[in-house]
Amino acid sequence: MRQKVTVVGAGNVGATAAQRLAEKSLCDVALVDIIEGVPQGKALDLSEAAPIEKHDSHLAGANSYEISQGSDIVIITAGIPRKPGMSRDDLISTNAGIMKAVTREVVRWSPDAILIIVSNPLDAMCHVALEASGFPKNRVMGMAGVLDSARFRAFIAMELNVSVENTHAFVLGGHGDTMVPLPRYSTVAGIPITELMPAERIEALVKRTANGGAEIVGLLKTGSAFYAPASAAVEMAEAILKDRKKILPCAAYLEGEYGIHDLFIGVPVKLGAGGIESIIEIKLTDEEAAALSRSAEAVAELKQMLKTLG
Ligand code: APR
Numbered sequence: 001m002r003q004k005v006t007v008v009g010a011g012n013v014g015a016t017a018a019q020r021l022a023e024k025s026l027c028d029v030a031l032v033d034i035i036e037g038v039p040q041g042k043a044l045d046l047s048e049a050a051p052i053e054k055h056d057s058h059l060a061g062a063n064s065y066e067i068s069q070g071s072d073i074v075i076i077t078a079g080i081p082r083k084p085g086m087s088r089d090d091l092i093s094t095n096a097g098i099m100k101a102v103t104r105e106v107v108r109w110s111p112d113a114i115l116i117i118v119s120n121p122l123d124a125m126c127h128v129a130l131e132a133s134g135f136p137k138n139r140v141m142g143m144a145g146v147l148d149s150a151r152f153r154a155f156i157a158m159e160l161n162v163s164v165e166n167t168h169a170f171v172l173g174g175h176g177d178t179m180v181p182l183p184r185y186s187t188v189a190g191i192p193i194t195e196l197m198p199a200e201r202i203e204a205l206v207k208r209t210a211n212g213g214a215e216i217v218g219l220l221k222t223g224s225a226f227y228a229p230a231s232a233a234v235e236m237a238e239a240i241l242k243d244r245k246k247i248l249p250c251a252a253y254l255e256g257e258y259g260i261h262d263l264f265i266g267v268p269v270k271l272g273a274g275g276i277e278s279i280i281e282i283k284l285t286d287e288e289a290a291a292l293s294r295s296a297e298a299v300a301e302l303k304q305m306l307k308t309l310g
Contacts, residue, residue: 002027002028002058003026003027003028003072003073003241004027004028004029004030004070004071004072004073005021005026005027005028005029005030005071005072005073005074005075005237005241006029006030006031006032006067006068006071006073006074006075006106006110006113007021007029007030007031007032007074007075007077008032008033008068008074008075008076008077008078008102008106009032009033009076009077009078009079009118009119010031010032010033010035010038010039010042010043010061011033011077011081011226012081012223012224012226013077013118013226013229013230013233014031014033014075014077014078014230015031015042015046016226016227016230017075017077017118017230017233017234017237018031018042018043018046018059019046019230020230020231020234021057021234021237022046022050022053022055022057022059023053023055023057024055024234024238025055025056025057026057026234026237026238026241026242027057027072027073027237027241028057028058028059029043029046029057029058029059029060030043030059030060030061030062030067030068030071031043031059031060031061031062032061032062032063032064032065032067032068033061033063033078034063034078035063036063038061039061039062039063040060040061040062040063041061042061043059043060043061044059044061046059047059065105065106065108065109066109068105068106068109068110069109069110070109070110071106071109071110071113072112072113072114072240072241073113073114073115073116073237073240073241074106074110074113074114074115074116075116075118075143075233075237076099076102076103076106076115076116076117076118076119076125076129077118077119077233078098078099078102078119079091079094079095079098079099079119079120079125080094080095081120081223081224082120082213082214082217082223082224083217083221083222083223084217084218084221086217087176087177088120088121088122088175088176088213089121089124089176089302091119091120091121092121092124092302092305092306092309093309095119095120095121095125096124096125096128096306096309098119099117099119099125099128099129099132100128100132103115103128103129103132103133104132104133106133107132107133107134107135113139114139114140114141114240114275115129115133115135115139115140115141116141116142116143116233116236116237117129117140117141117142117143117251118142118143118229118233120175120224121175121176121302122142122143122144122174122175122251122264123142123144123174123175123176123251123263123264123265123266123299123302123303124264124299124302124303124305124306125142126140126141126142126251126253126264127264127303127306128306130253130264137252137253137255137276138274138275138276138277139275139276140253140275141236141250141251141252141269141271141275141276142175142250142251142252142264142266143229143232143233143236143250143251144174144175144179144249144250144251144266145171145172145175145248145249145250145251145266145267145268146232146233146235146236146248146249146250147175147212147228147229147231147232148171148175148179148181148209148212148249148266149169149170149171149181149249150169150228150231150232151208151209151212151228152169152171152181152186152205152206152209153167153168153169153186155205155208155209156169156186156188156193156205159197159201159205160188160196160197162188162189166188166189167186167187167188168185168186168187168188169181169182169185169186169187170182170185170186170249170268170282171209171249171266172249172265172266172267172268172288172292172295173265173266173291173292173295173296174251174265174266174295174296174298174299175251175266176295176298177210177211177298178291178294178295178298179209179210179266179295180288180291180292180295181206181209181210182284182288183202183206184285184288185282212225213225235248236248236250236271239271239272240271240272240273240275243272243273244271244272245270245271245272245277246270246271246272247268247269247270247271247280248268248269248271249266249267249268249269250266250267250269250271250276251264251265251266252264252265252266252267252269252276252279254267254279257279257281258281258284258289258292259289259293260292260293260296263296263299263300263303264299265292265295265296265299267279267280267281268280268282
């Protein structure tokens with residue numbers, strides 16, 4: 001039977017994710033957006049590319065949620081993106097309202113779905129979705145770590161002039177300035193980058209990774225990154241749809257793991273048909289653990305801000 005993914009928000013990230021899902025023949029795709037004509041138009045345009053791209057995924061768009069009925073996965077990208085000078089956190093009040101309303105509709109039509117949250121500020125939006133859905137924690141997750149580690153991998157490959165495929169990278173923590181890239185666990189063909197580059201070059205790549213989103217916002221000026229975020233969300237969806245048991249860094253709800261309680265934060269998880277099937281705890285040095293707990297504090301502050309927003 002065909003699997004189905006709904007993408008809410010047919011903007012830059014959402015439409016690109018829909019395109020990648022269809023062109024990889026992973027599933028049928030429903031696109032939902034509040035702007036009249038946009039999800040319908042983009043779904044039709046993508047359907048008309050199908051004969052050339054050689055896939056049979058069905059794509060449809062709508063301004064209401066009936067179309068999303070029975071989805072296996074719902075990727076939520078609805079919200080406003082950043083403009084230059086804005087941090088992800090500046091989006092919180094607008095996007096929290098959108099996330100709550102969207103999640104309620106999604107759950108009505110797809111009570112068994114797995115939710116992949118993309119809207120920013122990511123970790124806070126995951127809290128909103130978890131609460132509004134009433135879903136168990138294994139079925140609500142955020143896309144951040146896959147994107148952040150892809151950025152780190154891309155920069156490592158550029159620096160060493162090697163194939164991106166040979167690179168592996170680990171990034172923990174919140175999706176923001178406090179993210180925690182782990183050079184020790186970042187490798188090229190299995191060799192830790194700490195043996196391949198001087199410490200100051202690693203430091204420069206780590207900084208560029210933490211600032212990766214802002215670098216793109218600064219260049220685009222009218223919006224934020226979308227090709228790589230869409231790729232990252234689709235990699236997570238694929239791991240779930242195909243029950244691949246892939247270990248990927250995702251924002252997961254922690255209840256004591258890494259000493260963190262009741263917070264969404266980026267950690268390595270096993271993704272399969274059950275969503276987050278387990279959280280993988282890796283040993284951290286004191287310095288890394290301190291950086292992770294600083295990151296958790298920043299997420300906790302946002303969670304507190306959500307409470308005051310109501
Ligand atoms: N319901 C459905 N769609 C909505 C709603 C809503 N309540 N509110 C806004 N949208 C839609 C907008 O109409 C728009 O088409 O969400 C889409 C967002 O698309 P873009 O503005 O192109 O933003 P994008 O770059 O895709 O980023 C979306 O992902 O990476 C994050 O920070 C980013 O929070 C932002 C989100």
